[in-house]
Amino acid sequence: MKILIIEDEARAANQLQILLKECFFNYDLLGILDSVVDVIDWYQKNAAPDLIFMDIQLADGLSFEIFQKVKIEAPIIFTTAFDQYAIQAFKVNSIDYLLKPIQNTDMQAAIDKFTKNNMSTGIDQAVLSKLLTSMQTSNQRKGILVKDGNGFIQIRTEDLQYIYSEDSITFGVTNEGRYIIEETIDHLIQSLDPGQFFRINRGQIISKTAIEKIQPYFNHRVKLMLLNPRNQEFIVSRPKTAEFKSWLNT
Known part of the structure; x- marks a missing residue:
């Protein structure tokens, strides 16, 4: 077989x-x-x-x-x-x-x-x-439930600058801070506005409004400079580079 x-x-x-x-x-x-x-x-x-x-x-x-x-x-x-x-x-x-x-x-x-x-x-x-x-x-959500201390709060998706996965934990970053999201990257990308959010690689989703600068990167990729990177590196994967550039022009 x-x-x-x-x-x-x-x-x-x-x-x-x-x-x-x-x-x-x-x-x-x-x-x-x-x-x-x-x-x-x-x-x-x-x-x-x-x-x-x-x-x-x-x-x-x-x-x-x-x-x-x-x-x-x-x-x-x-x-x-x-x-x-x-x-x-x-x-x-x-x-x-x-x-x-x-x-x-x-x-x-x-x-x-x-x-x-x-x-x-x-x-x-x-x-x-x-x-x-x-x-x-369908189902473009307006808010996401995140952990806040021992409880939960809801943050607006429009406030999200980017989402990333690290050690099997999903984090969402806003101007106010970093939050744990109890959902996978796979699940989140399906419910976010595709005009506002883009999955640049397996473990990162970025908001269009968070991008400050774009730089060429080796192997025909691009590297993103974000307004609030928090020591994260943002590199668009090669298969997504052309689609990413087209997305930025919309």
Whole structure:
């Protein structure tokens, strides 16, 4: 069994492999890809896998964008931290999914389903387009609950300068200080205004209003100077550089 893992977080990709081993699933790993661009390039050069594990939020966008460029016929098991409305849409279209954090029993159930059917479920392009539009534009939140001492307070998203992950903890920074957010970067980026916030790499989201200066960086990347960096370095990943520049012009 030849599988392809499409996942932009190394820890999550490793966890998938551990779970597959615990479920006694024998496979050959063809590769681990972390971006839409890499997947499209890989498909142009390699034979199709038998099964794909695909994260929804990748380093340079939503994985649904892949289907607009490449014809994928292999069965797909999505891994997702999205809200229930999206999961229901997958179920209606017979697309299997694993909700993060992935549990052993859920993995086993997905494998059992694949083993019994062992065929492509097919992807409805009309539904796919609606999902892509919905996930990019819906539920743009106005506030985020953060830790404050022994309790919680709500900060306005418009006050956020940037969000970053460090040692598996998510932090949000405003002019008033740094706060712990009990949500992942993956989950947060889906509910923030895409005109105001941009995920520049796996672990950082920045607000357009926080950028003071942009500098060229090696390997065709750019480095950002922010108004309140707090000893953080902000480098836009190579797959996202072109999209980032376009975003700044909007």
